[in-house]
Amino acid sequence: MNNIRLPQILVLNALGLALFFSWYLPAGHGAWFTLDSSIFHFFNQSLIKSHAFLVFVAITNNRVFDGISLLAMGSLFFCYWRKETPKGRRRMVIMGIVMLFCAIIINQLGHLIPESHVSPTLYFPNIYRVSELLHIPTKDASKDSFPGDHGLMLLIFTGFMLRYLGQKAFAIALIIFLVFMMPRIMIGAHWFTDVFVGSLSVVLVCLPWALLTPLSDGLINLFDRYLPGKNKTIN
Known part of the structure; x- marks a missing residue:
């Protein structure tokens, strides 16, 4: 990609900023808080209505499940990697390094947003917490939940899949995002x-400047030139 796709970048940036300020500017976050509260209380009440749902939610928020999300992303990546030539495999590995680099930078930029709040389990009184209902190690609270780090990383992965591996990989990555974020x-x-405003708006503002400019390709080419093993076959 030789040219900066400025119109697309500006449209995505505008969408991201509009999304964020539609939440940030209204007093008490306006209609967004009503939606947030309704979603939280719906699922929170469901915890005591169905033991199966309670166990499911506890297991899917265990640290082991985070490992499964990494496995899912790695499996998608591997499916495309194995079809490549040795040169293509090397570039895919380097693309993964660049993706990780971008994720770290964007995550740090996301935390510069002048907004921080606790998770709904710490905000609302008289609610149910999975950690108190079951003796299964699980994450059911956060003292700083905005923007959602986990969602941010999954969305960045999704963006890279679209840019470098195409629409099919993007669709699968989007499913992975929903499955492991919900x-x-x-x-x-x-x-x-935290996810569908915070994480998404940060990605819409930041990621296009990496993927729709020569930046990501330039970093891949730079690493390809200087990282060792350029003349070796990656099996």
Whole structure:
């Protein structure tokens, strides 16, 4: 990609800023808080209505489940990697390094937003917490849940899949994002808007400047030139 896709970047940036300020500017976050509260209380009441749902939510917010999300992303990546030539495999590995680098930078930028709040499980009184209902190690609260770090990383992965591996990989990555992000919302460790406003707006503002400019390709080419093993076959 030789040119900066400025119109697309500006449209995505505008969408991200509009999304964020539609939440940030209204007093008490306006209609977004009503939606957040409704979603949280719906799932919170469901915890005591169904033991199966309670166990499901507890398991899917265990640290082991985070490992499964990494396995899912790695499996998608591997499916495309194994079809590549040795040169293509090397570039895919480097693309993964660049993706991780971008994720770290964007995550740090996301935390510069002048907004911080606790998760709904710590905000609302007289609610149910999975950690108190079951003796299963699980994450059901956060003292700083905005923007959602987990959702941010999954969305960045999704963006890279679209940019470098195409629409099919993007669709699968989007499913992975939903499958592994929704349990955080169902258990109350995140508000709905932590992810679908916070994480999404940060990605819409920051990620296009990496993927729709020569930046990501340039970093891949730079690492390809200087990282060792360029003339070796990656099996």
